[in-house]
Amino acid sequence: MDIKKGLVQVAEVSTFTKRVFRDFFFPPYEVKEIIRQCFMMGNKSLFLITFTSFLVGIVFTKQSRPSLASFGAESWLPSLVAQAVVRSLGPLVTGLICAGKLGSNIGAELGSMQVTEQIDAMEVSGTRPFSYLVVSRITATTLMLPLLVVYSDILSLLGSFLTVNIYNNTSFQLFFNEVAVNITYTDIFSSLIKSAFFGFAIGLVGCYSGYHSDKGTTGVGKAANTSVVVSMMLIFVIDLLSIQFINLFR
Amino acid sequence: MLATKSNNAPAIEQSRTDNVVVSIRNLKKAFGDREILNGVDLDLHESENLVILGRSGTGKSVLIKCMVGLIVPDSGQINVLGRDVFTLSAREMNELRLQIGFSFQGSALYDAMTVRENLEFPLKRNLGIFEKRKLDEMVMTALDDVGLAHAVDQWPAELSGGMKKRIGIARTLILKPKIMLYDEPTAGLDPITSMEINELILSVREKYKTSSIIITHDISSARTTSDRIIGLINGKNKIEGTFEELKNARDPDLEPFFKY
Ligand SMILES: Nc1ncnc2c1ncn2[C@@H]1O[C@H](COP(=O)(O)OP(=O)(O)O)[C@@H](O)[C@H]1O
């Protein structure tokens, strides 16, 4: 591995990030484009998140039940599931799904615009492609991830409730009462903030690799691929850092 | 449509003035240790059609991208419309770019937008024009000029190569540029479509009073559109003159172009 190349890359990424923040805080504000991107991203990932989150809820409940039952602690199931889903599973599942679905999409979209000189064309007509294409997408992923995580949490808990319900007829109210009692505000806020970081990472990595994609059609594929791989890795790193950080407050 | 044969001397006298609109001195650019441009000197005169002829990969695209600040050269000077390109602030650069139309080799139409949205994009985002009637009028005028008014609501993916080129040109004309830069306008087009594009280039000059740099390796395009030709060989402007002059010069690097 070429160390010098790696360092150059790091420098480029940090300049890119700085530019994202600068263009975010200074006009023109891309409100319309951000809203459009939010809708498209929600639209693209909603089905996958619904599907996976629901299944994750079922599987996790089925797997945890026997171990809890062996301690005679089956009634703890809702609280265990709630904490696992809200603190960890929901953000992780949503983050990984979005890294795959949105990350590859952003990378491929911007990559093909770069390769076919569409970004250059925007640049020379003075239409500020950076804020239009990059800042709007990163803002959209950062805003959408927390929303999608809440949605994913709810679906996982529903899946879990249905599973519990089949075994021992727990009422909806009882189940969600248990859930509510066992989740703290710290849990919720830290999970939302963590997901916003996931979203930022997905947007940043996708935009960077697309914006800087190599010429030629292979460049587009590489950009899409890089954005998925790198953003997935970043999600795990952010997850690890955030648990260290949150534990300071617990 | 303009029908002058531009390779005869009187036409040049008539179209060219002594006002220099682009002046490049000793321009150098290397990528890594590959030297691409190696000291290019060039002047573009007002309302002149200057063709830059050269093989693929000699840095023709790099050269015109330097003129609009898309690529930063290693050394040398570029002066466009009296302003030194590399001392401009972001805002001044934007103002300058508004006066330069850039027709990209692959047309570079925004494929997520219809033809109409492609043309409206710079109007809305750069000039801040949002009034529907004004936009419609400007879009239709520009499309009329390239003969494609009927394609206004089509998507780029539905257009042929020649149509894409025309729309790309219309998208730059809508900003009423003083200078046009055409990057291989006829590359990949059949001979008939190529002729149509060549005629379009001539009629654009007629109507918009543009000065143009036309990059090409297509000798018939060079003959039809040029007042003057510069041969770019090994990163340097090696030879220049009218089409006939270059043809008769029998320069070993350029001769293969004329052997059609
Ligand atoms: N951004 C870039 N980075 C690295 N190499 C480049 C870049 N742009 C162009 N080149 C190289 O410079 C050379 C000239 O490119 P170009 O100007 O596109 O040639 P052409 O005369 O065919 O238009 C090519 O070999 C190309 O690989």
Ligand SMILES: [Mg+2]
């Ligand atoms: Mg080229």
